[in-house]
Amino acid sequence: MTDISSLRIGFIGYGKTAQALAWNFNEVELNVVGASNESHSKINENTLPQGSSNFDSLSDLLDASNLVFLTCPDDSIASLCESLNWTESHMVIHCSGTLDSTTLSHAESQGAQTGIFHPLQTISHTLNPESYLGLFTNVTFGITSKHVEIIEILERMANLLDGSWVSLNDYDKTPYHIGAIMACGHVTTLLDLSSSLMTKAGLSKLESSEALRTIVTKTIDNYFMYGPISLTGPAARHDKDTVLNHINWLRENHPEILDTYTNLTRHSTQIVTRESETNYIPELEDK
Numbered sequence: 001m002t003d004i005s006s007l008r009i010g011f012i013g014y015g016k017t018a019q020a021l022a023w024n025f026n027e028v029e030l031n032v033v034g035a036s037n038e039s040h041s042k043i044n045e046n047t048l049p050q051g052s053s054n055f056d057s058l059s060d061l062l063d064a065s066n067l068v069f070l071t072c073p074d075d076s077i078a079s080l081c082e083s084l085n086w087t088e089s090h091m092v093i094h095c096s097g098t099l100d101s102t103t104l105s106h107a108e109s110q111g112a113q114t115g116i117f118h119p120l121q122t123i124s125h126t127l128n129p130e131s132y133l134g135l136f137t138n139v140t141f142g143i144t145s146k147h148v149e150i151i152e153i154l155e156r157m158a159n160l161l162d163g164s165w166v167s168l169n170d171y172d173k174t175p176y177h178i179g180a181i182m183a184c185g186h187v188t189t190l191l192d193l194s195s196s197l198m199t200k201a202g203l204s205k206l207e208s209s210e211a212l213r214t215i216v217t218k219t220i221d222n223y224f225m226y227g228p229i230s231l232t233g234p235a236a237r238h239d240k241d242t243v244l245n246h247i248n249w250l251r252e253n254h255p256e257i258l259d260t261y262t263n264l265t266r267h268s269t270q271i272v273t274r275e276s277e278t279n280y281i282p283e284l285e286d287k
Contacts, residue, residue: 002149004030004156010065011035012058012080013072014043016123017095020132021069023049027133028160036061038072038080047129058084067091067153069117070104078103086112091150093117097177100170101144115145116173117154119163122184136161142168142176191216193257200253229275235268 009025011018014035022032026049034053035043043054055061062068066089070077074096081104086092088111092104097118104114120140126132141158143165145151151167158165168176191212198208222230234242243265250258 002153004153004160007031007067007153008033008065009067009069010055010061011069011071012061013038013070013076014047015071016125017119018069018071019047019129020123020135021071021095021119022052023129023132024134024136024161025157026050026052030157030160033064034061038076049129062086062090065090067093070094074099078106082106086110088112091115091153093150093154095119097142097180098173100173101146102170113145113147113150115147115150115154116143116168117157118142120180134162136163139163141165142173144168144170144173190260193260197254197257228271231268231271231275233268235265236272238272 007030009022009030009032011022011032012035014022014037018035022035026032032049032052034055035048036055036058037043038058040056040058042056045054048054055064062084068090070080070092071094072080077094077096077099081092084107086107090107090112092107092112092114094103094116095118096103096116097120099116101114101116104112107114118141119136120142121136123132123135136158139161141154141163143151143154143158144167145154155165194212195205195208198211199205203211219230219232234240234246246261247258250261
């Protein structure tokens with residue numbers, strides 16, 4: 001078993017994911033030697049954790065590291081990997097939620113061991129990377145590799161970050177990532193649509209945000225406490241007249257939202273049908 005303290009961790013592509021991982025790895029006393037950008041653009045030294053260096057040369061970073069994270073945009077990972085010279089001493093990891101392990105096949109062909117370490121977390125840009133500390137507490141990491149040593153290392157990393165992990169094969173990654181996007185990015189999209197509809201009713205953006213904050217927070221709390229039976233709204237109470245009123249209004253005023261509304265309502269009715277034998281929970285108030 002590899003001594004995790006002997007790892008020399010490097011990042012190629014030093015964006016928000018790399019910064020968040022680098023600062024949290026450094027916080028748990030893993031050795032982050034430094035980072036480089038695939039475009040060779042200069043890294044702001046203030047974004048590097050203490051003891052880490054900016055490498056102008058990718059080959060110099062590879063020489064200094066034995067565990068290399070390729071954290072560039074998804075569509076650049078394969079070409080970046082293919083442009084580099086790997087050795088048997090390297091372990092090569094990408095953090096994409098959607099790409100499979102074949103993306104790193106060039107590194108494998110040169111003797112390196114490869115894997116995937118995807119944090120199921122939303123990561124925003126920040127001017128102060130120290131604010132990333134603790135970001136991965138209770139976060140689930142999706143781990144994929146055919147190498148036992150890589151799996152063990154990545155599992156221990158997840159544990160050190162106070163997270164948990166699930167093992168995924170290449171085929172499982174697609175539904176896993178779709179689920180993650182629908183629970184994260186699509187929720188943001190739905191909130192933006194909800195906010196725009198609230199402003200149509202005369203609320204300011206601030207009033208809309210405050211109004212939605214309470215109901216959204218309660219909805220999420222209810223779902224994780226009670227499950228899908230916590231569904232509320234006209235579909236849950238079989239209120240066809242309200243649904244038809246909504247459809248007619250959207251058709252006339254916001255036809256671009258109509259398909260989204262009808263598809264979500266259709267799925268809501270499927271939840272109601274599926275959960276129809278579950279006991280009603282009186283604590284939940286319909287909305």
